[in-house]
Amino acid sequence: MRLLRTQVARAALLGVSFALVAPLPTGRLSEPAIARPAPDSFADLAARLLPAVVNVSSSQTITAKNGPAGPEMPVFPPGSPFEQFFKDFLNRQKPGKRGGNDDQQPAPERRAQSLGSGFIIDPSGYVVTNNHVIDGADEISVILQDNTTLKATVVGRDESGDIALLKVKTDKPLPTVEFGDSSTMRVGDWVLAIGNPFGLGGTVTAGIVSARGRDIHQGQYDDFIQTDAAINRGNSGGPLFNMDGQVIGINTAIFSPSGGSIGIGFSIPSNMAKNIVAQLKEYGRPRRGWLGVKIQQVTPDIAESLGLKDASGAMIAGITDGGPAEKAKLKNGDIILSFNGQPVKEMHILPRLVADTAVGKEVPMTIWRDGKQITLEATLAERPTDTQLASADAGKAPDVTKPTDIAGLGLKVAPISSDLKDKFQLRDDQKGVVITDVAPNSAAADKGLKPGDVIMEVQQGEVTSPADVQKQVEAAKGADRKFVLMLIQREGGVQYVPLSLGKMGATKEKQRG
Known part of the structure; x- marks a missing residue:
């Protein structure tokens, strides 16, 4: 399954994984669970909040790809009747299709527009939205509920957290909303989402908090609130409200096969967002x-x-x-x-x-x-x-020489020499012991170790020679450890790898027999 930013939805689902559900407890609950009644209507709350939610329109000038492949194909919803029409039309416009003329004109510039949502947090005109809504834009406009359009400038952006703070000039105080405490939200609490889906303008949807603390692998700071309130393309940057009318999330992404809502939306928690917004306002950048x-x-x-x-x-x-x-x-x-x-x-x-x-x-x-x-x-x-x-990534190390079999682990290692540095393209300052050979079906092979990987530590002790490695392995075995822990330097960086000593014993038995 692929994650889709709500501003620019991308490709289709790739697959879904399911976890087994634990069986229901057989014993009775000590106290009955009681749900509070749903609101009779969200109308009063929506009427109060809508004026502070804005549409964010950004545009940039780009050069059309008008080379041998012809003009760009417009993006249509899947199955649109216009899709094949434009495909046929653009095929006829490719160079060489008319009179054999292959001369190409310079690619024309064109304006690309993006629509999203945002919300006003200060009557003087500070607006919060997603960074991806305004990323790359050379012109940004904020459209109020009464259709007043105001030019906006970027105060600061946080690419890692996908938050941007804008400022508009206004001759009167603007309606605002305030951040609430997202840590108080529980799974099952009612929430309200307001935004600009598909460019339609102010739209209100309701749902509940479906989950907390979601990591959707979009960055190292992922801690999303999941909600089933309908969120679609164009909702990006819009607020997620609690029933007190406080912003407890910024709607940012959805899981979807088509870009439309299937009830799995994600919002940046307000407790994370308000700290970043305050930093953007003061410094113009996040200070983490x-x-x-x-x-x-x-x-x-x-x-x-x-x-x-x-x-x-x-x-x-x-x-x-x-x-x-x-x-x-x-x-x-x-x-x-x-x-x-x-x-x-x-x-x-x-x-x-x-x-x-x-x-x-x-x-x-x-x-x-x-x-x-x-x-x-x-x-x-x-x-x-x-x-x-x-x-800033660097280290220092000695230079040494000759290969040794680390019995049972399926490893041959050698001190780092000039020849091995050249052979495995190691850094001049690389320290440790280099792996020169890995036996098939060994403990080392099971963990994906390969020639050219460097052992820097064994059992958290630095190693500079094959003898150091062997000593630490024997010590771990003597302490009845099932695994020996090695710090490995490889192309992807540095990683601790536990090698099974149980497999080591099995290998020795084979050798004896």
Whole structure:
């Protein structure tokens, strides 16, 4: 299934996965569940809120692709009778179709227009919408409920969180709405969505909160409210209201086979949005907290190898030089169990917690290290740009030589030499031990290890020679571990990989027989 931005819906469904539903409990509930009655009407609430919800129209000048493939095909709803008509027409317009003339005229410029929604949060003319509604626009207009059109300028944009703040000039105070507390919303609560679906103008739909904390893999800060209130293309940037008329979400995306609502819409929670909007208003950009770590999920295999009871937390698989984590003495292999008093059950929770924390704040963290919990404190910095982060990635290392079989794991490893650097295109400053061979059907092959991968740590201890690797593997075996944990550097980055020691024993038995 593909996620569709409500402003520009894209391709069709690719597939759906289903989870088994737990059986109903057989015992009786101690107290009967009672639902509050539905409102008799949403009319009074809608009438109060509609004036503060606006249509956002953005346009940009683009050059038509008028090369050998001919002019661009307009986009029509699937099955539209105009689709085949325009296809036939454009085929006749391709170069060479008339009189064999292949001369091409310069591609003409044209205006592309995009329609979305937004809402006014300040009577002086501040408007909130989605970043993707105005992305790339060279002209933005805000249309009020009374059809007054006002030119808008961009105050600030947050691409990662898909939020934009606009400002319009007005000679009178505008109607406004205010942010509410999205953390108080429960699954089953009534909500109201208002927006501009398909460019029709102010439209009201009602539904309930279907789920909380949805991660739809659109970014590292995903924490969406899911609702079944109808949300369609053009609703992007519009508000999701609670029954007190407060904005508790910004409607941003839908799951859909066609771009139309099927009752699965997603909204950015107001508690996340209002912090970003305040930063955009003050700084023109988001100022997110930053710890300076790369993380990975703690699997049951990793948890077992480190003596951790539950497979929870975020495991540190890289630390940025000079960042807050390094200054706080965090290490590769540390598992962050809680951050600023909030439990970190899953890896994806940590980036949101860090990003929502004020820059410069000192926060406590509970860490799993060397088989026990410890507490450290870090002072968060402002998250650098992606370009700055990319240029800051580096390490230092020694140069050494010769291959060794790590018995039972199906690995051959060697010290990093100039020849191996050239062969596997390793960095000059790469440290660790390079894998030169992986046996089929081995523990290493099961985990996808391959020649050219570099082992940087084993059981959270740095390794610089094959002997270091062998020593740590034997120590893990002697401690009755089922897995040995290795920090692997590969093309995709750095990752902890647990290798089964059970498979190692099976391999030895075969060799004896």
